[in-house]
Amino acid sequence: MTNPASTKQEINFRLKSASEYGQASFAGIVSLGLALVFLLNSYSAAAGAFKPAVLAFSIAYFVFAGLQLAVWALIRSNLIRKGEITAATRGLGYVLLLSLLTANIFIAAVAFQLIKRKKTAAYTLAVYTLMTTLLVFAVSALNLFKPYVSDNFLIGMVLLLLSAAVQLISLLLVGKFANGTLLPAWMWPVALLLIVTSVSGNLFALFLGLLLIGKLRDKGYTAGSKLNDIVDRLSRSSTSMLGLLFILFLLTVSVTSYLTFDYGMAIDNNYSAIFQPPSLEYPLGTDNFGRDLFSRIVFGARISLVVGLLSTLIPVLIGGALGAISGYYGRQADNIIMRALDILYSIPGILLAIAIIAAFGASTTNLIIALSVGAIPTYARTMRANVMLVSTLEYVQAARAFGSGDMKILFKHIVPNSLAPMIVKSTLTIGTAVISTSSLSFLGLGVEPHIPEWGNILKLGSAYLETHSYTAIYPGLAIIGLVLSFNFLGDGLRDALDPKLD
Amino acid sequence: MTGDAAATGYGFTDRIAAIYRKMYINPAYRLLLLLLGAPITLIVFGVYQYRKSADGSRRQAEELRASLIASGSKERLLEEAKDQLRRKHAFFGQTVSAEQLNREAERLASAKFEAHVQERLHDGALSGDYKQNLNFAETFHSLIGNPLFFALSWLLGLPMYVLMAVYASAYAKYIAERLFMTLFVILGVAFVVFTILYISPMSPAANILGETATDEQIAAFNHLYGLDQPYLVQLWNTLKGIFTFDLGRSFSGNENVTVSIANKFPVTLTLTVISTLIAVLIALPIGIISATRPNSFFDYTFMFIALLGLSIPNFWQGLIFILNFSIKWSLLPATYSPNNWLSAIMPIIVLGTGLTAAVARMTRSSTLEVIHEDYIITARAKGLARRTVLWKHAVGNALIPIITVIGLQFGAMLGGAAVTEKVFNISGIGSFIVDKQFIPDIPSIMGGVVYTAITISIINVIVDLMYAFFDPRIRSKMKQY
Numbered sequence A: 001m002t003n004p005a006s007t008k009q010e011i012n013f014r015l016k017s018a019s020e021y022g023q024a025s026f027a028g029i030v031s032l033g034l035a036l037v038f039l040l041n042s043y044s045a046a047a048g049a050f051k052p053a054v055l056a057f058s059i060a061y062f063v064f065a066g067l068q069l070a071v072w073a074l075i076r077s078n079l080i081r082k083g084e085i086t087a088a089t090r091g092l093g094y095v096l097l098l099s100l101l102t103a104n105i106f107i108a109a110v111a112f113q114l115i116k117r118k119k120t121a122a123y124t125l126a127v128y129t130l131m132t133t134l135l136v137f138a139v140s141a142l143n144l145f146k147p148y149v150s151d152n153f154l155i156g157m158v159l160l161l162l163s164a165a166v167q168l169i170s171l172l173l174v175g176k177f178a179n180g181t182l183l184p185a186w187m188w189p190v191a192l193l194l195i196v197t198s199v200s201g202n203l204f205a206l207f208l209g210l211l212l213i214g215k216l217r218d219k220g221y222t223a224g225s226k227l228n229d230i231v232d233r234l235s236r237s238s239t240s241m242l243g244l245l246f247i248l249f250l251l252t253v254s255v256t257s258y259l260t261f262d263y264g265m266a267i268d269n270n271y272s273a274i275f276q277p278p279s280l281e282y283p284l285g286t287d288n289f290g291r292d293l294f295s296r297i298v299f300g301a302r303i304s305l306v307v308g309l310l311s312t313l314i315p316v317l318i319g320g321a322l323g324a325i326s327g328y329y330g331r332q333a334d335n336i337i338m339r340a341l342d343i344l345y346s347i348p349g350i351l352l353a354i355a356i357i358a359a360f361g362a363s364t365t366n367l368i369i370a371l372s373v374g375a376i377p378t379y380a381r382t383m384r385a386n387v388m389l390v391s392t393l394e395y396v397q398a399a400r401a402f403g404s405g406d407m408k409i410l411f412k413h414i415v416p417n418s419l420a421p422m423i424v425k426s427t428l429t430i431g432t433a434v435i436s437t438s439s440l441s442f443l444g445l446g447v448e449p450h451i452p453e454w455g456n457i458l459k460l461g462s463a464y465l466e467t468h469s470y471t472a473i474y475p476g477l478a479i480i481g482l483v484l485s486f487n488f489l490g491d492g493l494r495d496a497l498d499p500k501l502d
Numbered sequence B: 001m002t003g004d005a006a007a008t009g010y011g012f013t014d015r016i017a018a019i020y021r022k023m024y025i026n027p028a029y030r031l032l033l034l035l036l037g038a039p040i041t042l043i044v045f046g047v048y049q050y051r052k053s054a055d056g057s058r059r060q061a062e063e064l065r066a067s068l069i070a071s072g073s074k075e076r077l078l079e080e081a082k083d084q085l086r087r088k089h090a091f092f093g094q095t096v097s098a099e100q101l102n103r104e105a106e107r108l109a110s111a112k113f114e115a116h117v118q119e120r121l122h123d124g125a126l127s128g129d130y131k132q133n134l135n136f137a138e139t140f141h142s143l144i145g146n147p148l149f150f151a152l153s154w155l156l157g158l159p160m161y162v163l164m165a166v167y168a169s170a171y172a173k174y175i176a177e178r179l180f181m182t183l184f185v186i187l188g189v190a191f192v193v194f195t196i197l198y199i200s201p202m203s204p205a206a207n208i209l210g211e212t213a214t215d216e217q218i219a220a221f222n223h224l225y226g227l228d229q230p231y232l233v234q235l236w237n238t239l240k241g242i243f244t245f246d247l248g249r250s251f252s253g254n255e256n257v258t259v260s261i262a263n264k265f266p267v268t269l270t271l272t273v274i275s276t277l278i279a280v281l282i283a284l285p286i287g288i289i290s291a292t293r294p295n296s297f298f299d300y301t302f303m304f305i306a307l308l309g310l311s312i313p314n315f316w317q318g319l320i321f322i323l324n325f326s327i328k329w330s331l332l333p334a335t336y337s338p339n340n341w342l343s344a345i346m347p348i349i350v351l352g353t354g355l356t357a358a359v360a361r362m363t364r365s366s367t368l369e370v371i372h373e374d375y376i377i378t379a380r381a382k383g384l385a386r387r388t389v390l391w392k393h394a395v396g397n398a399l400i401p402i403i404t405v406i407g408l409q410f411g412a413m414l415g416g417a418a419v420t421e422k423v424f425n426i427s428g429i430g431s432f433i434v435d436k437q438f439i440p441d442i443p444s445i446m447g448g449v450v451y452t453a454i455t456i457s458i459i460n461v462i463v464d465l466m467y468a469f470f471d472p473r474i475r476s477k478m479k480q481y
Helices: A009-016 A021-043 A052-082 A088-104 A105-115 A121-146 A151-176 A187-200 A203-218 A226-234 A238-260 A263-267 A291-330 A329-347 A347-359 A364-391 A393-401 A406-418 A420-442 A455-464 A470-497 B010-025 B027-036 B038-054 B057-072 B073-092 B098-127 B138-143 B148-157 B158-168 B170-198 B204-209 B215-224 B231-243 B259-293 B295-309 B314-328 B341-371 B375-383 B386-424 B429-436 B444-469 B472-480
Strands: none
Touching: A009 A021, A021 A052, A021 A105, A021 A238, A052 A088, A052 B148, A088 A105, A088 A420, A105 A121, A105 A238, A105 B057, A121 A151, A121 A187, A121 A226, A121 A238, A151 A187, A151 A203, A151 A238, A151 B158, A187 A203, A187 A238, A187 A329, A203 A226, A226 A238, A226 B215, A238 A291, A238 A470, A263 A291, A291 A329, A291 A364, A291 A406, A291 A420, A291 A455, A291 B158, A329 A364, A329 B170, A347 A420, A347 B170, A347 B386, A347 B429, A347 B444, A364 A420, A364 B231, A364 B259, A393 A406, A393 B204, A406 A420, A420 A455, A420 A470, A420 B295, A420 B314, A420 B386, A455 A470, A455 B314, A470 B295, A470 B314, B010 B027, B010 B138, B027 B038, B027 B158, B038 B138, B038 B148, B038 B259, B057 B073, B057 B098, B073 B098, B098 B148, B138 B148, B148 B429, B158 B170, B170 B231, B170 B444, B204 B215, B215 B259, B231 B444, B259 B341, B259 B386, B259 B429, B314 B386, B341 B386, B375 B386, B386 B429, B386 B444, B429 B444, B444 B472
């Protein structure tokens, strides 16, 4: 089927309507950039030579980036000449999958999309489920190079392998059978097994399981579930899926680290191994007490995620309730609530947090409270605006005409329909909460100094900036990675949930 | 009202009365009006009461009410209400006791009856059967027509006229309301921060005097700084201190709090203002260029960099800058000193990164939104050049949300400057607060937080006023209400 494009508009249209084309260029450019970063880091000016391990990594990235860009060119010519991507080009996706061995998730994610001609939400989720578990497995496996591992290491690794196997099988099954709206009934156990594997923190598996169950129960009667719709739209933007991948990777690592990581490595002083440079035994080196930076950062993810999520969830609930009441009842209630919140709003978040921590002392609980209080007004304002908008809609009037009570109307009809902006906003502000947490820890006002939290690690490392700068660089990269992921996810969710921007 | 003052005639007093009547409707303004013109209010009230009983309108109303009751109209209304309520309960399947039903019906019926009476009176007044129903504002109107009363009212009620002058001008009213809100917010901030520090379980005395301090020493310390006084007294003193710029002496170091804040605040303010200006200068062109070429490589790259800028913690960025520019390449000094402008470069960049990113993203999205408006298509259709359309029609209208973001981000920057100041060792207001919080040095923290919040509130007022004057939509809305 040759169907060459004639006009420039047609070419542009064909290129834009094939998601693989944009994704390929994205993955290629990102890999190229990463390869360059590795190359620059592999050269140590002091020794005047290249570090072989990093150099090899860089070369591997260059190779895959080159391959990816070649595939990109092939897709382009396919689209212009034939109007579709040929089976041979799609076959190259299997070659690109090998990049997973170098932990290049950018190319791997794109390769999975390239292989499959007709992509469904379930397939995308299955791919990301598997990738998350594999990444966690690889990162946990780095512990093998340590002098000793935690007692439950083996159990943890076997469980991870088992869930990876379940997820691989379900990926194959979903890829083969979940094309239409009708699913075979034996998908039930697969879906349930997937939900079981999500205990590790891999929420992709949970979403996939729920999606499959939804489809099974629906039996093709409706056009599709809301989750299906959102995943479908979200998966169109690779950045937001990769952001979600990184967040869930950290979540899974945090959960599985109870089994696979040894907390002693992160907190016990080991004076025989002070300031070890990065090596296989200590992937990110050690700090001034000889503690393994890698383990510390892994355990720090737990604190950062918990504090970030809680200090977003609390103000979402409180601010959301206040905003809903104020938007629904209006008049006096609105006036009083919003004026009181105006006061809170005019104190900058960090300063309010400092004042609260000054008054009640520095601890994780106080930190969460301090960050939550400052964030209440923004959520209340968002919720109030939405509730005011939704309150005027016809179905609310209908509910009132049926004699429903105020509380029932508010929480059953109005609030669920004004949640979307709150979800987007909270996703975007979890990142801010993570930054605030580490900033306050850096000032000595956040998490207790003995707990390995990213800000604390950075604070310690900043004292050795001149001699051992990596102790300050790596935790910072972790913070940026997490915040960037939340921002990408928030942007993607905004596009997915807001039909206006479609 | 300056122009009209010469024309002290019938028209002018009418206008005053109209403003009076309008203000009288709004409860908050009514209270202010009555209070500020208290002597006038008393006179008008006296006349009002006298006329009301003298002209017989009250008697008329009573008679009408009695005649209506006598004709059985009230009972009819009551029966009607009962019937409606019964049907309603039957429809929803509710069971209500007879007593409750009666009470509810009574309430509904009397409300209806009263409305009916008022309607009859009003109709009667229009057709001339009844006397004009007097009200307070009307009385004022008729009195102000009297030249003697008019002169007297200026003598006794000048504050009231000032208030009316403010109310009469839409802009003045808007500014006055906004300033009043700001004052309220400032008081609230002082109250909140003070209360937080007051209920603190920490004891500054024990922290300063050390573990070995005796109870007497601690009591003496608390007495010296007034910490043994009741809550309300302390709160009053603090509020007074904030407005008179005298917060006493700090617990540690025995320095005058307002003087040290006055020394440190300009440092922070200068740095943040400069970095805001630079950030806006960089971010606006980037955002506009990105919006004109959406989804291009250029757009993606800039927006990725902007997102990266939003995601970098200030302190880490500062450390990396110090590592590269100071330690590795020895280009810039690592710590800030006021005499060396080179040392201000890194703090300014670090402070401005977040703002640049936020403004660039906002500029892009808001310009994109405006570009798709109908009036842009019109402008293009009438043959304007691309450049003219973009700069004259699109950017101007896209500026409003951008100004909002700049205002918000500036506040966040001023509040979050503490972290950057600590990294570059700047003795600004942020690091002052952080240094004092370990004790906790209540007056210093109080002063630092409240004065920062006041600055931010004032900036927000300026931002609000700015777009009230720039945006014709907001301007016309302001005039309407």
